[in-house]
Amino acid sequence: xxxxxxxxxxxxxxxxxxxxxxxxxxxxxxxxxxxxxxxxxxxxxxxxxxxxxxxxxxxxxxxxxxxxxxxxxxxxxxxxxxxxxxxxxxxxxxxxxxxxxxxxxxxxxxxxxxxxxxxxxxxxxxxxxxxxxx
Amino acid sequence: xxxxxxxxxxxxxxxxxxxxxxxxxxxxxxxxxxxxxxxxxxxxxxxxxxxxxxxxxxxxxxxxxxxxxxxxxxxxxxxxxxxxxxxxxxxxxxxxxxxxxxxxxxxxxxxxxxxxxxxxxxxxxxxxxxxxxxxxxxxxxxxxxxxxxxxxxxxxxxxxxxxxxxxxxxxxxxxxxxxxxxxxxxxxxxxxxxxxxxxxxxxxxxxxxxxxxxxxxxxxxxxxxxxxxxxxxxxxxxxxxxxxxxxxxxx
Amino acid sequence: xxxxxxxxxxxxxxxxxxxxxxxxxxxxxxxxxxxxxxxxxxxxxxxxxxxxxxxxxxxxxxxxxxxxxxxxxxxxxxxxxxxxxxxxxxxxxxxxxxxxxxxxxxxxxxxxxxxxxxxxxxxxxxxxxxxxxxxxxxxxxxxxxxxxxxxxxxxxxxxxxxxxxxxxxxxxxxxxxxxxxxxxxxxxxxxxxxxxxxxxxxxxxxxxxxxxxxxxxxxxxxxxxxxxxxxxxxxxxxxxxxxxxxxxxxxxxxxxxxxxxxxxxxxxxxxxxxxxxxxxxxxxxxxxxxxxxxxxxxxxxxxxxxxxxxxxxxxxxxxxxxxxxxxxxxxxxxxxxxxxxxxxxxxxxxxxxxxxxxxxxxxxxxxxxxxxxxxxxxxxxxxxxxxxxxxxxxxxxxxxxxxxxxxxxxxxxxxxxxxxxxxxxxxxxxxxxxxxxxxxxxxxxxxxxxxxxxxxxxxxxxxxxxxxxxxxxxxxxxxxxxxxxxxxxxxxxxxxxxxxxxxxxxxxxxxxxxxxxxxxxxxxxxxxxxxxxxxxxxxxxxxxxxxxxxxxxxx
Numbered sequence: 053x054x055x056x057x058x059x060x061x062x063x064x065x066x067x068x069x070x071x072x073x074x075x076x077x078x079x080x081x082x083x084x085x086x087x088x089x090x091x092x093x094x095x096x097x098x099x100x101x102x103x104x105x106x107x108x109x110x111x112x113x114x115x116x117x118x119x120x121x122x123x124x125x126x127x128x129x130x131x132x133x134x135x136x137x138x139x140x141x142x143x144x145x146x147x148x149x150x151x152x153x154x155x156x157x158x159x160x161x162x163x164x165x166x167x168x169x170x171x172x173x174x175x176x177x178x179x180x181x182x183x184x185x186x
Numbered sequence: 187x188x189x190x191x192x193x194x195x196x197x198x199x200x201x202x203x204x205x206x207x208x209x210x211x212x213x214x215x216x217x218x219x220x221x222x223x224x225x226x227x228x229x230x231x232x233x234x235x236x237x238x239x240x241x242x243x244x245x246x247x248x249x250x251x252x253x254x255x256x257x258x259x260x261x262x263x264x265x266x267x268x269x270x271x272x273x274x275x276x277x278x279x280x281x282x283x284x285x286x287x288x289x290x291x292x293x294x295x296x297x298x299x300x301x302x303x304x305x306x307x308x309x310x311x312x313x314x315x316x317x318x319x320x321x322x323x324x325x326x327x328x329x330x331x332x333x334x335x336x337x338x339x340x341x342x343x344x345x346x347x348x349x350x351x352x353x354x355x356x357x358x359x360x361x362x363x364x365x366x367x368x369x370x371x372x373x374x375x376x377x378x379x380x381x382x383x384x385x386x387x388x389x390x391x392x393x394x395x396x397x398x399x400x401x402x403x404x405x406x407x408x409x410x411x412x413x414x415x416x417x418x419x420x421x422x423x424x425x426x427x428x429x430x431x432x433x434x435x436x437x
Numbered sequence: 438x439x440x441x442x443x444x445x446x447x448x449x450x451x452x453x454x455x456x457x458x459x460x461x462x463x464x465x466x467x468x469x470x471x472x473x474x475x476x477x478x479x480x481x482x483x484x485x486x487x488x489x490x491x492x493x494x495x496x497x498x499x500x501x502x503x504x505x506x507x508x509x510x511x512x513x514x515x516x517x518x519x520x521x522x523x524x525x526x527x528x529x530x531x532x533x534x535x536x537x538x539x540x541x542x543x544x545x546x547x548x549x550x551x552x553x554x555x556x557x558x559x560x561x562x563x564x565x566x567x568x569x570x571x572x573x574x575x576x577x578x579x580x581x582x583x584x585x586x587x588x589x590x591x592x593x594x595x596x597x598x599x600x601x602x603x604x605x606x607x608x609x610x611x612x613x614x615x616x617x618x619x620x621x622x623x624x625x626x627x628x629x630x631x632x633x634x635x636x637x638x639x640x641x642x643x644x645x646x647x648x649x650x651x652x653x654x655x656x657x658x659x660x661x662x663x664x665x666x667x668x669x670x671x672x673x674x675x676x677x678x679x680x681x682x683x684x685x686x687x688x689x690x691x692x693x694x695x696x697x698x699x700x701x702x703x704x705x706x707x708x709x710x711x712x713x714x715x716x717x718x719x720x721x722x723x724x725x726x727x728x729x730x731x732x733x734x735x736x737x738x739x740x741x742x743x744x745x746x747x748x749x750x751x752x753x754x755x756x757x758x759x760x761x762x763x764x765x766x767x768x769x770x771x772x773x774x775x776x777x778x779x780x781x782x783x784x785x786x787x788x789x790x791x792x793x794x795x796x797x798x799x800x801x802x803x804x805x806x807x808x809x810x811x812x813x814x815x816x817x818x819x820x821x822x823x824x825x826x827x828x829x830x831x832x833x834x835x836x837x838x839x840x841x842x843x844x845x846x847x848x849x850x851x852x853x854x855x856x857x858x859x860x861x862x863x864x865x866x867x868x869x870x871x872x873x874x875x876x877x878x879x880x881x882x883x884x885x886x887x888x889x890x891x892x893x894x895x896x897x898x899x900x901x902x903x904x905x906x907x908x909x910x911x912x913x914x915x916x917x918x919x920x921x922x923x924x925x926x927x928x929x930x931x932x933x934x935x936x937x938x939x940x941x942x943x944x945x946x947x948x949x950x951x952x953x954x955x956x957x958x959x960x961x962x963x964x965x966x967x968x969x970x971x972x973x974x975x976x977x978x979x980x981x982x983x984x985x986x987x988x989x990x991x992x
Contacts, residue, residue, distance in 0.1 A: 085287065085290045085291070086283075086287065087287075088284060088287055091280055091283045091284060091287070092280070094280075095276065095277065095279075095280040098276045098279075099273060099276060102269065102272050102273060102276065102428075105428075105429050105433060106265065106269055106433065108433075109429070109432075109433035109434075109435065109436045109437070110436045110437050111437055112437045127435060128434075131429035131430075131433055132429070134429070135425050135426050135428075135429050138422075138425045139422045139425055139426070142279060142418050142421060142422055142425070143418075143422070145283075146279055146280075146282075146283045146414075146418045147414070147415055147418045147419075148411075153221075155225065155629065156224070156225070156228055159225070159228045159229065159232065160228070162232065162653075162657070163231070163232040163235045163236075163657075164235070166232075166235075166236060166239075166657045166744065167235050167236065167239045167242075169744055169745065170236070170239050170240075170243060170661065170697055171239070171242065171243050171246060173745060173747075173748075173763075173764075174243055174247075174690075174693045174697075175246075176757075176759065176760045176763050177689070177693065177748065177756045177757055177760035178247055180757035180758075180759040180760060181755075181756070181757040181760075210558075211553070211962075212552065212553040212554035212555075212556075212558065212631075212962075213631075214967065218630060218631070221630050222556040222557075222626050222627075222629075222630040222631065223556075223557070225625075225626050225629060225630060226556060226557055226560075226622060226623075226626045229622045229625055229626065229656055230622060232656055232657060233618055233622075233656055233657075233659070233660040234660070235660075236657055236658070236660035236661050237660035237661070237663055237664050238664070239660075239661060239664075240660075240661050240664035240665055240668070240694050241664060241668075243690075243693075243694065244668070244679055244690060244694075247687065247690060248679070248685070248686075251685070252685060329675065329677055329678075330674075330675030330676050330677055331675065363684065363685065364684075364685045366677070366678065366684065367677070367678055367679070367684060367685050367686065370671075370675075370677040370678065370679065371679075374668070374671065378667075
């Protein structure tokens with residue numbers, strides 16, 4: 053077993069014993085301090101995104117007839133796309149996920165995955181039932 | 187091999203551990219404590235994602251079933267206030283991130299400044315929200331309490347909105363009744379969001395007191411960092427609520 | 438049954454319970470009520486859930502008494518509805534969900550990973566307080582007149598057609614849900630971040646893997662239940678209409694949201710029990726668990742698949758045929774990992790040196806009864822048969838087989854297995870073996886007739902039934918009385934053992950696992966020195982070498 057010189061090793065990440073480069077990456081949180089310039093850039097991007105989404109809501113962006121009876125309207129798609137982009141910027145930079153461990157990234161992914169599963173699987177019922185008022 | 191000694195009473199003194207006062211005894215190192223609490227906060231945010239998820243599911247179904255009602259009902263929300271609130275929250279996210287940076291750089295003055303700004307912006311958000319809510323109350327758009335769908339059966343009876351959206355046709359009574367569903371979801375979702383804001387602002391107040399005592403600028407950034415995660419999450423919820431509730435269709 | 442046993446106790450004439458342990462470290466009520474020690478919190482939980490188990494059990498007794506006769510003669514039909522509702526609510530949310538995780542899990546997980554405590558001790562204590570508050574709210578509900586919607590709160594019955602205490606029950610479950618979330622959250626963080634040096638993921642005991650999988654379900658699933666209950670409360674108080682067709686809502690939406698949690702909830706309930714069985718089967722066959730990796734991954738697979746099958750509770754409720762098809766297929770898939778575990782335990786037993794101490798008796802009971810319950814679940818997962826069998830006693834029998842024959846037996850197995858570690862004393866073996874057998878017999882007499890009743894068409898949640906079903910119901914009630922004896926006995930002899938049980942020593946079972954390498958009861962800090970894990974899980978050779986090296990001493 054690796055020598056710990058009387059101090060027990062980092063966080064039980066025992067499978068990385070001896071692989072010190074790995075340990076540094078694991079603690080990216082504290083060693084990497086995100087610069088305020090990046091924060092300002094993201095702030096700017098978020099405000100631009102907000103203006104963009106408000107502007108887009110005043111314009112009819114049309115639709116796409118995928119099949120008879122199945123239409124995709126672009127307005128909500130654009131609104132959600134902008135919202136998702138803003139969320140991604142906040143998650144990656146303000147919440148430091150870009151500089152975080154793989155575990156953090158996996159955790160975030162699990163959260164989204166379960167959320168999509170809830171909505172998606174529920175929709176398998178609603179999309180295939182008589183659509184309209186109950 | 188072991189550096190710990192056993193005293194007569196059987197209690198053990200870990201002589202090899204010189205750890206900062208803020209390290210709890212069940213952790214082996216400050217790193218481990220930071221990692222563990224950070225991970226714990228992310229897991230808590232996962233629970234929050236799923237908590238709001240139920241509301242988003244309900245919204246998704248109702249909006250698609252009752253689209254005309256949702257469009258006209260959303261016109262009752264003032265886009266100026268909504269956009270302002272979005273801006274306020276985004277800037278507060280920025281000031282919170284800067285607060286975390288200040289704690290990491292051990293700059294107490296800046297930390298207090300940024301936490302205070304975040305606090306004020308949070309209050310501003312709630313202030314604007316309460317203006318909007320009281321407006322809804324005055325116009326009888328609070329479901330279950332003082333609801334009236336007169337503005338939707340006859341849009342002309344609501345001149346202030348009708349001027350902005352002359353294209354809104356009077357809704358048939360059964361579709362007009364569904365606007366109450368929109369407002370229920372509006373109040374449920376923004377209300378739940380506002381509750382999280384109130385909790386966040388309260389914790390911010392507590393943190394301001396502790397920050398002034400220097401608790402976060404000695405290297406122990408865990409609390410500020412983890413609270414920052416919570417604050418950004420609440421911001422993200424609003425980033426979705428804003429287009430879904432305010433920007434359904436304004437053309 | 439031969440007298441063969443693996444129990445090795447220290448010489449009783451000289452053995453003593455260690456003076457310094459987590460129970461004696463501090464005294465006084467506040468030292469318990471404000472503790473951060475996971476072992477004390479586990480003890481608090483054990484007392485609380487036992488209390489609720491007996492309330493739920495008393496309600497079950499009332500149900501079976503009513504069902505002795507075809508008429509509603511013991512109580513009015515409405516009262517009967519309240520009795521089975523509260524039985525379900527208490528047993529599911531206040532007993533089964535916290536049973537193994539909050540008691541045995543809380544006690545053992547830090548020790549099994551080689552840590553001093555869970556990652557967030559204060560959150561752990563908060564979790565117990567939330568449980569107690571929720572319990573008080575549930576007791577208030579019962580005292581105030583109860584709720585009669587069934588534990589599933591189906592809308593629009595619960596939102597519009599009843600005037601019983603739906604809101605207070607809903608809020609009680611909401612609070613209990615957060616108790617569960619915080620327990621799960623704590624486990625996940627501890628298992629990821631606080632493993633001792635050398636403790637890789639694949640050296641962890643399988644008990645840890647099972648609780649990890651259950652914790653993922655707790656963290657991701659329970660919040661959806663929370664928001665659903667909030668919506669029901671709002672719907673009832675403000676008459677909004679999200680679940681009301683008259684207002685344009687959809688009652689099926691409630692069911693989608695409710696079962697999105699409640700199906701993973703059944704896996705939350707069973708997975709920790711499966712973890713116990715892995716430990717017990719290995720110890721009492723003196724053999725490592727066959728196919729460790731398969732069992733570990735199957736726990737996670739059950740957790741993941743468990744999120745995608747919830748609408749199999751809704752086949753007859755009005756979901757579309759396409760959705761029914763999708764969910765039915767996925768339900769068939771989720772049975773596979775559970776079956777894998779049963780196979781692996783069976784292969785662990787094969788060519789092992791099997792002895793029949795009480796935990797092992799319960800484990801055998803689990804394997805048989807869970808298999809029956811699980812297979813009947815497959816019948817129910819097929820839409821064709823489900824349409825005939827759902828809402829009958831077949832369903833009641835199915836879930837009692839997996840929950841009571843499965844989970845409750847696993848819980849009792851775990852309590853007996855870790856009792857010596859927890860209290861420092863052994864329980865009395867003969868009477869406990871008797872209790873296990875009585876429980877097994879009573880269980881089968883109670884619930885097997887219910888499969889037959891279900892296929893014959895007796896509906897569930899009815900106080901009255903056609904007279905031709907009476908003989909099977911009487912049989913079932915007779916079994917229930919035997920079952921009651923089986924559950925009362927442990928309370929008596931386990932309490933007795935606290936004072937008069939034999940001193941157990943560190944490792945009476947010669948089991949592997951870090952918890953067995955410390956004193957019984959353990960120190961507050963678990964280990965004087967954080968251990969270094971240098972061997973695989975279930976390594977009985979390592980254990981033999983240890984015993985040759987160490988000088989056993991107690992007290």
